[in-house]
Amino acid sequence: MAHPNIALIKYWGKRDERLVLPRTDSLSLTLDVFPTTTRVRLAPGALHDEVTFGGVPARGETRRRITAFLDLVRERAGLPDRAVVDTENTVPTGAGLASSASGFAALAVAASAAYGLDLDPTALSRLARRGSGSASRSVFGGFAVWHAGRDTDPDPDLGSYAEPVPAGALDPALVVAVVDAGPKIVSSREAMRRTVDTSPLYPPWAASSEDDLADLRRALLRADLDAVGEIAERNALGMHATMLAARPAVRYLSPATLTVLDGVLELRRDGTAAYATMDAGPNVKVLCRRADAHRVAGALRAVVPGGSVHVAGPGPGAHLLDEAL
Numbered sequence: 074m075a076h077p078n079i080a081l082i083k084y085w086g087k088r089d090e091r092l093v094l095p096r097t098d099s100l101s102l103t104l105d106v107f108p109t110t111t112r113v114r115l116a117p118g119a120l121h122d123e124v125t126f127g128g129v130p131a132r133g134e135t136r137r138r139i140t141a142f143l144d145l146v147r148e149r150a151g152l153p154d155r156a157v158v159d160t161e162n163t164v165p166t167g168a169g170l171a172s173s174a175s176g177f178a179a180l181a182v183a184a185s186a187a188y189g190l191d192l193d194p195t196a197l198s199r200l201a202r203r204g205s206g207s208a209s210r211s212v213f214g215g216f217a218v219w220h221a222g223r224d225t226d227p228d229p230d231l232g233s234y235a236e237p238v239p240a241g242a243l244d245p246a247l248v249v250a251v252v253d254a255g256p257k258i259v260s261s262r263e264a265m266r267r268t269v270d271t272s273p274l275y276p277p278w279a280a281s282s283e284d285d286l287a288d289l290r291r292a293l294l295r296a297d298l299d300a301v302g303e304i305a306e307r308n309a310l311g312m313h314a315t316m317l318a319a320r321p322a323v324r325y326l327s328p329a330t331l332t333v334l335d336g337v338l339e340l341r342r343d344g345t346a347a348y349a350t351m352d353a354g355p356n357v358k359v360l361c362r363r364a365d366a367h368r369v370a371g372a373l374r375a376v377v378p379g380g381s382v383h384v385a386g387p388g389p390g391a392h393l394l395d396e397a398l
Contacts, residue, residue, distance in 0.1 A: 074110045075178035075391035077164055078103040078210045079247060079358050081305035081350060082286040083312045084219065086269040086279065093206045094233050095221045096269070097282045100289060101210045103217065104247060105388035107164035109175035113183040119155040126160050142177065142204040143184060149200075150188035158184075173261075177204030178211035178391040186393055197391075198234045209235040214390040216240050216293060218286070241296030245387065246366035248347075248359040250373045252329035252380040261353040264316060264323045271320040278311045302348025302360045309350040327355040329377055336376040340369060 084099035116123065122140045124131040131139060143156055158180070164172045181201035185192050192200065194212060202209035202219075210217040213235055222232025259267075268275050285308045292300035316323040330351065337359055340347040347361045347369050361369045366384045373382045 074108050074394050075175045075182065075208075075211045076104050076106070076108050076388040077172065077175040078207060078217065079350065080207065080210075080352065081301065081360070082282060082289055082308050083352070084206055085312050085315070085353075086265050086275065087206070088221075088224070089229065092230050092233070093202050093204075094229055095206055095219065097279050098218060098221050098286050099207075099210070100216065100218045100238060100286055101207070102245070102247060103211055103214050103388045103390065104249075104385040106249070106383055106385040107172075107175065109160060109162045109164070109172070109179040110394070111158065111160045111176070111179040111183045113180070113187040114157050115152075115154040115187055116157050117154045119157075122155045123157045124160075125158070126162060128159070138204065139180065142180060145200070145203055146184045146188050146190065150190050152188050154188075156184070156187065173205035174207035174211045177201050177208035180204060181208065181212070182391045182393060194390075195234050195236065198236070199230065201391075202233060202235075209233075212391045213237050215387045218290070238290065238293060240293040243293065243296045243298055243301075244363045245298060245301075246361055246363040246369075247385045248361060248366055248369045248373060249383040249385060250333045250357045250359065250377055250380060251383070252333065252357070252377050253327060253355045254381075257325065257354055259323055259325075264319075264325075264353055267321075267323060268315050268319045272315045272318045274311075274315040274318040278315045281311065282308060298360070298362060299346050299348075302346060305350045305360060306348045309352075313351060325351070325354050329380065330355045330357060332376050333357040333359075333373060336372055340372055345369065 078101040080099050080101040082100040084095050086096040088094050088096045124139050178201045198209040198212040209219050216238040217235045218238045219235040226232035285304050289304045337347050337349045345365050347359050350358050370382045370384050
């Protein structure tokens with residue numbers, strides 16, 4: 074089982090597509106909502122992998138990515154056996170709610186166990202990264218930083234992994250406003266490529282993101298939620314600005330998104346510490362103090378009556394379930 078993570082300092086853009094190496098470091102918070110549960114068992118003698126989501130066979134690009142990941146696990150384990158994979162995903166897929174992060178972190182844990190790989194958390198994070206970059210962070214609970222690594226590393230694959238981030242006595246919540254649970258018209262992968270290749274705003278955003286990460290880590294250590302929120306919000310808005318400047322533009326922000334962002338500003342004007350972040354999709358996540366979470370959720374429900382609002386806290390890292398329980 075694994076949970077999604079929401080990046081406070083964003084991952085946006087790859088420098089190596091095959092190894093899934095990012096251009097910048099990123100930092101996230103793993104949530105305690107929307108878990109993905111994945112079961113993997115070996116099928117000796119089978120000619121093909123069997124992959125289902127909630128009992129429905131996976132097809133197309135989804136199936137290709139999962140079987141390619143299983144090939145990587147098989148190569149490392151030295152076992153040729155095909156596998157039966159069944160996944161129960163409670164987060165909307167392809168809507169900018171980190172479904173691939175929880176999905177591939179869960180698959181990395183389950184497949185490693187099924188094929189007999191004994192991986193420490195760092196190695197597991199590297200493996201999960203090969204399925205989906207942000208999955209490297211869902212291996213860990215709470216706050217985690219994903220190191221981009223450098224092209225000068227002797228083995229670039231070894232230099233890119235996630236690890237937990239120390240934080241002070243924060244008691245944060247993340248209120249998730251789902252304004253559209255449908256799949257995106259432009260995938261994150263395509264949007265990243267287009268932004269990196271064509272947006273004149275991407276290089277300065279990537280450079281400033283490194284400064285944002287250093288500032289946010291210091292804010293976490295001193296448990297300064299307002300500073301954490303301010304840094305996270307500017308980093309997310311900057312990322313979306315790079316997409317709007319791409320040729321052609323990538324626009325995930327919908328009218329409902331802007332309504333939620335206005336609601337967050339109104340909460341701050343009224344004295345409630347609330348800060349927005351968004352990934353590659355129209356849905357908004359709002360960082361606040363746990364004591365304020367239900368007030369924030371109520372305010373967001375009032376401005377997006379057709380959507381759904383969920384209150385999340387820091388969640389656990391990816392782990393095996395005891396099927397006997």
